[in-house]
Amino acid sequence: MDGIDAGRLAGLLGDVRRGREPAYRGIAEAIRVLVGDGRLPAGTRLPAERVLAAALEVSRVTVAHAFRELRDDGWAETRQGAGTRVRLPDGPLRIDGAWVPGPVGADTIDLAHGAPAAPGAMAALVRRAVDRLEDRLDGHGYGPDGLPELRERVAARFTARGVPTDPDRIVVTSGALHGIGTAAAVLTGAGDRALVEHPTYPSALDVLADAGVRAVPVALDREPLETALPRAARQTAARTAYLMADFQNPTGALLDDPGRAALLARLARQQVVTIVDETFADLDLRHDATMPLPCAAHAPHEDDVVTVGGLSKIAWGGLRVGWVRASREQAARMRRRLARAQLSPPVLEQLIAVEVLDAVEALRAERVGMLRARRDHLVSELAAAFPDWRVVVPDGGLALWCDLGAPRSTALAAVAPRYGLNLAPGPRFGAGHAFDDRLRLPYTHPEPVLTEAVRRLRRAVADVAGGPHHPAGAAADVDTELVV
Structure with a gap:
């Protein structure tokens, strides 16, 4: 897309005034989420500041501050006569317009994607396949x-x-x-x-x-x-x-x-x-x-x-x-x-x-036993941390579909990186701004990682709700030795 109209962008951004943060920061962080998960491809022209401000029911100064923060962080660029366009910042390689697992730091837990590690027998199966390849090389x-x-x-x-x-x-x-x-x-x-x-x-x-x-x-x-x-x-x-x-x-x-x-x-x-x-x-x-x-x-x-x-x-x-x-x-x-x-x-x-x-039956038995234990562990951790959330325990698959009771998953995904956590907001699984009251949480990580992830999630929820705030970069409180 070349540009996005103000009404559609406002629908994707949701309530940018939620929480104790200034509204401009909420706008900037929500746009970063949209660009990061592919819903707003790099190069898309943002609406004019005045028009977007009217759609969001905020001041033009607020939108101007948000665009400036995006430019300062490398997520947007403004050219005379061409308006402001979003971009992918320099740094770890990202794939524009695609929702795929990417590189994460050693102190970051990725709960945006459900991608389990290989089973223990995988290395031996690969070696056997390599041995069989030799007969085909002629x-x-x-x-x-x-x-x-x-x-x-x-x-x-x-x-x-x-x-x-x-x-x-x-x-x-x-x-x-x-x-x-x-x-x-x-x-x-x-x-x-x-x-x-x-x-x-x-x-x-x-x-x-x-x-x-x-x-x-x-x-x-x-x-x-x-x-x-x-x-x-x-x-x-x-x-x-x-x-x-x-x-x-x-x-x-x-x-x-x-x-x-x-x-x-x-x-x-x-x-x-x-x-x-x-x-x-x-x-x-x-x-x-x-x-x-x-x-x-x-x-x-x-x-x-x-x-x-x-x-x-x-x-x-x-x-x-x-x-x-x-x-x-x-x-x-x-x-x-x-x-x-x-x-x-x-x-x-x-x-x-x-x-x-x-070997699929043996692999399936290992995978199912591991996922069942991790699912039950995550359900228990969430019940203790967020008793007001509604979580239907699935009979299979890789993730929980959590009902937060309020439209805030986009805001959570925006602030979660401060606490060393990547989240996929509910709207990524639908059209428009639907499912902002939902959050998908995979149970593919080991139990200690899931426990730490819920601890970080509690801090992100408190941040969005206006609780104790920690400035950007304050993920110093995360466990940097955690093996994810």
């Missing part, structure tokens, strides 16, 4: 369809879960997100509409936008998903829908078999192809419970559901291997698109993925 290394043994293992897992699948229906991608983008690009055209749950996974919204697709948010709290999405499909003539039926990100909701069957039958009648994200399907933290069948098992026809998965959560985020399960015709179109863009997936990563899938 060839050219290209294989646009992906390694046959990888596609066979992915297909076999679908079959074992109740969805008979041939390997030629599996497309290898560079992670699940790459699979979402590939599916969207093949199934839709520029300007088409795609239904998305509201709230939803932020990066999915980004890749849909990159494909030229117009996301149509559908609220999850007004009626069941199995009626809300089909109703929206009728009203908008959407071509596709994107959803997470397994421990939805960020709410943690799990859609049962009757809900899946009803939803997919109704969407199919509206000729909507559903892209189902199974990234969290292996993260069931319940004891002795049975997972619902994959959504593809409930599809009326084979081309009604496209399923995306990957290994970033069960294994490691640095292993960028994912897949798409689709009809043969859809899969062929996706392979052609990928072959033109990347020629071939990397061989070593695919060999590692084969090793991971051969």
Whole structure:
């Protein structure tokens, strides 16, 4: 975008006068949050000071002070005749317009992203894959369809879960997100509409936008998903829908078999192809419970559901291997698109993925046990620190979706870095300024780190509420020896 109008920016900023800080500082910090998490891309022209001041119901001097602070800190620049534009400051490399984990200091805890460390067995699996690579080095290394043994293992897992699948229906991608983008690009055209749950996974919204697709948010709290999405499909003539039926990100909701069957039958009648994200399907933290069948098992026809998965959560985020399960015709179109863009997936990563899938049940047991303990620990810490927050304990996934009782998560994300904490404000998971009363908190860190994170969060909450204030840079009180 070249510029953002004052009304939209005011909606994203929320109440800039909350807390004991001067309003100008609240404006500056909220804009930094928007730029940092990708909702306000670098280079975007800010509204004129007078116009923004009117939209925020503050003085023009207040906005002028905010813009000056942004310029002084390297987050904006003003040129004669071109206005004030936001920018990324010099320092650690940031990716403009993307919501991805980045480098953090040794004394910073990242609660903005749910990305667990690799399991203990990962190093041995990598070494085994490297040993297997030696036998392949005398060839050219290209294989646009992906390694046959990888596609066979992915297909076999679908079959074992109740969805008979041939390997030629599996497309290898560079992670699940790459699979979402590939599916969207093949199934839709520029300007088409795609239904998305509201709230939803932020990066999915980004890749849909990159494909030229117009996301149509559908609220999850007004009626069941199995009626809300089909109703929206009728009203908008959407071509596709994107959803997470397994421990939805960020709410943690799990859609049962009757809900899946009803939803997919109704969407199919509206000729909507559903892209189902199974990234969290292996993260069931319940004891002795049975997972619902994959959504593809409930599809009326084979081309009604496209399923995306990957290994970033069960294994490691640095292993960028994912897949798409689709009809043969859809899969062929996706392979052609990928072959033109990347020629071939990397061989070593695919060999590692084969090793991971051969050991996946042991890896899953380790991961689930760890996440269950960390989830329960974080729930306990939050209950003691914030008894007025409402936290529904999810049955799986990686994070808690916390109801703060008041719209302040953007303000919390703005002040949290002072206390060595990175947060993702609730609006990052929705459209506009929705969910500013929500905060997603992942439980992927070890228990001592989570305890320290809640301690820092208490200080940020006190800051926003007008409690004891510590100036910027006062994170001297954080534990700098904490291993994150």
